[in-house]
Amino acid sequence: MAEGLKKIEVREQDPLVRAGNFEEVCLGYNKEEAMAEASRCLHCKNAKCVGGCPVNIDIPEFIGHVKTGDFEKAYEVISASSSLPAVCGRVCPQETQCEGQCIRGIKGDSISIGKLERFVADWACENGITPKKTAKSNGLKVAVIGSGPAGLTCAGDLARMGYDVTIFEALHKPGGVLVYGIPEFRLPKDRVVAKEIENVRSLGVKIETNVIIGKSVTIDELIDEEGFDAVFIGSGAGLPMFMGIPGEQAKGVFSANEFLTRNNLMKAFRDDYDTPIYCGKKVIVVGGGNVAMDAARTALRLGAEVHVVYRRSEKELPARAEEVHHAKEEGIQFDLLTNPVEILTDDQDNVTGVRVIRMELGEPDASGRRRPVEVPGSEYEIEADTVIMSLGTSPNPLISSTTQGLEVNRRRCIIAQEETGATSREKVYAGGDAVTGAATVILAMGAGKTAAAGIDAYLKGKGALD
Numbered sequence: 001m002a003e004g005l006k007k008i009e010v011r012e013q014d015p016l017v018r019a020g021n022f023e024e025v026c027l028g029y030n031k032e033e034a035m036a037e038a039s040r041c042l043h044c045k046n047a048k049c050v051g052g053c054p055v056n057i058d059i060p061e062f063i064g065h066v067k068t069g070d071f072e073k074a075y076e077v078i079s080a081s082s083s084l085p086a087v088c089g090r091v092c093p094q095e096t097q098c099e100g101q102c103i104r105g106i107k108g109d110s111i112s113i114g115k116l117e118r119f120v121a122d123w124a125c126e127n128g129i130t131p132k133k134t135a136k137s138n139g140l141k142v143a144v145i146g147s148g149p150a151g152l153t154c155a156g157d158l159a160r161m162g163y164d165v166t167i168f169e170a171l172h173k174p175g176g177v178l179v180y181g182i183p184e185f186r187l188p189k190d191r192v193v194a195k196e197i198e199n200v201r202s203l204g205v206k207i208e209t210n211v212i213i214g215k216s217v218t219i220d221e222l223i224d225e226e227g228f229d230a231v232f233i234g235s236g237a238g239l240p241m242f243m244g245i246p247g248e249q250a251k252g253v254f255s256a257n258e259f260l261t262r263n264n265l266m267k268a269f270r271d272d273y274d275t276p277i278y279c280g281k282k283v284i285v286v287g288g289g290n291v292a293m294d295a296a297r298t299a300l301r302l303g304a305e306v307h308v309v310y311r312r313s314e315k316e317l318p319a320r321a322e323e324v325h326h327a328k329e330e331g332i333q334f335d336l337l338t339n340p341v342e343i344l345t346d347d348q349d350n351v352t353g354v355r356v357i358r359m360e361l362g363e364p365d366a367s368g369r370r371r372p373v374e375v376p377g378s379e380y381e382i383e384a385d386t387v388i389m390s391l392g393t394s395p396n397p398l399i400s401s402t403t404q405g406l407e408v409n410r411r412r413c414i415i416a417q418e419e420t421g422a423t424s425r426e427k428v429y430a431g432g433d434a435v436t437g438a439a440t441v442i443l444a445m446g447a448g449k450t451a452a453a454g455i456d457a458y459l460k461g462k463g464a465l466d
Contacts, residue, residue: 089118148176
């Protein structure tokens with residue numbers, strides 16, 4: 001490929017080495033590599049990459065500053081739109097968003113926008129550069145429920161507008177899915193997540209942990225008794241789904257949510273933490289999304305032989321291509337067009353294997369993907385002592401069931417306006433996985449940003465800022 005059309009490759013840990021540790025896989029760009037990659041940008045007048053970004057970062061402008069070596073200015077541009085650039089640079093599906101819209105990608109490789117964003121955010125952290133608060137306090141209070149990507153984004157944007165923001169987090173550490181769901185080797189907690197949370201705090205945002213909304217305090221009480229002028233619900237979707245097949249209650253069957261939470265938040269993979277989790281020698285992960293890849297790659301690092309069982313073909317895998325590629329490099333085996341029908345156990349109710357059936361793809365379903373159909377008489381068994389179910393999650397109904405007038409759909413997701421985040425309950429807004437069901441970090445951030453603008457418009461419309 002001609003010079004300028006090929007991207008600067010990013011350095012990574014060797015697959016055989018990283019399969020045995022929890023250190024970050026991708027090593028990122030150095031200064032020279034970042035500037036060289038930035039120089040490939042065409043700086044389009046009609047920059048489609050910006051439209052592909054859910055938080056609308058001015059991508060050509062920040063890349064232009066990277067090209068000239070003005071990394072502080074590049075960070076200023078990014079942080080005006082994103083509260084979590086070091087996170088997004090690592091976990092966003094850029095290939096289907098900003099990079100997927102890149103004009104350079106028509107005749108060559110798209111610009112590595114995500115890797116450049118990561119470089120700028122990491123540089124800012126290393127050099128003590130933090131986001132700037134742009135407005136004076138307006139005296140109004142907003143409560144944010146959940147400290148995941150939606151909540152942190154909404155809180156950061158509102159704080160920049162001058163609001164007094166308090167985040168209420170149910171767990172003992174802030175970060176939501178960033179700390180409990182995404183493994184250390186993809187997203188370092190102390191070096192990246194904690195620093196980004198501190199940046200949000202530096203804007204004046206307060207975070208209260210161990211507060212379970214619906215139990216410790218209700219949304220109605222926050223508004224009626226504690227004087228919050230508006231509330232944003234960004235509580236995510238942490239309630240795991242199961243298949244309902246025989247043997248699913250056996251010892252050795254986990255939800256991916258529990259497995260990852262124990263490893264990521266409670267450090268089960270570390271010998272100096274007294275929070276172990278059982279991981280057998282042969283592990284089957286059921287599912288094909290990013291969470292399934294995270295669970296599979298975590299189990300591999302804990303010493304297991306790992307099979308990913310997925311009922312469609314590789315083409316339909318919903319996980320990022322990069323995550324699938326990394327998993328294969330590390331030695332994870334994929335049993336595609338295969339679906340579990342029973343979890344096998346011994347007389348002590350311990351998992352001994354999974355009976356599966358081969359599938360073939362039929363006509364497209366409502367999602368547009370071809371529907372998997374069982375092949376009669378094709379059942380066989382895969383030996384295993386641990387099964388991890390990664391079939392998606394839904395919102396916990398505690399908040400909706402304890403808030404008057406808050407409407408949900410049949411999946412227990414809160415109903416909110418796409419344009420503003422407003423719910424059926426006045427003064428209450430919602431966004432992220434609590435509304436959509438499990439999705440990506442960047443889509444949750446986009447929803448948090450939308451809701452912050454919606455709350456600001458609502459309070460201004462009510463004359464609260466007069």
